[in-house]
Amino acid sequence: MKILLAVAALLIFAGAGWAQTTHSVRVVVENDKSGDLLKALQAHVGASTRYPLVTDSDFAEIVIVVVCYDPAGTRVCHYEAYLYAADVEPLVANIPHFNGLAWGAKNVDIADTIFSLFVIATTDKAIGEAILKEIDGVTEFCKDSKNAAICGRKP
DSSP states (O other): OHHHHHHHHHHHHHHHTTOOOOOOEEEEEESOTTSHHHHHHHHHHHHOSSSOBOOTTSOOSEEEEEEEEOGGGOEEEEEEEEEEOGGGTTOEEEEEEEEEEEEESOHHHHHHHHHHHHHHHTOHHHHHHHHHHHHHHHHHHHHSGGGHHHHTSOO
């Protein structure tokens, strides 16, 4: 009985360390005549507890943008995502390691690929690093006296 309780406690406390911050997500798909790819990606996002799906009128912390083409009957889609950091607005950052191509005959397969890569690329650590990289870039830009007016300080 003691061993069972120890294992249960270990699982509970270890699981608490795996919790990830939630981020609201909007999905935008261009050149999706049927709307099937958009629906499939929204279904993936909406089914997760980490990524609440928002509508076009709501603020989204992350926007997934997908642009598709259909050369020679095989659908090819370019995907990327942007992070809008509300606590350091108007910071906008590309999410590292989430920029590429997905292709296939079925929209559901393309959606599966894109969402799987999105989950891998949006860990708390990856998002934190993206924000810090952008802040560092802004800081470097604002150090130059030529940019004083843009940065809101006197030259």
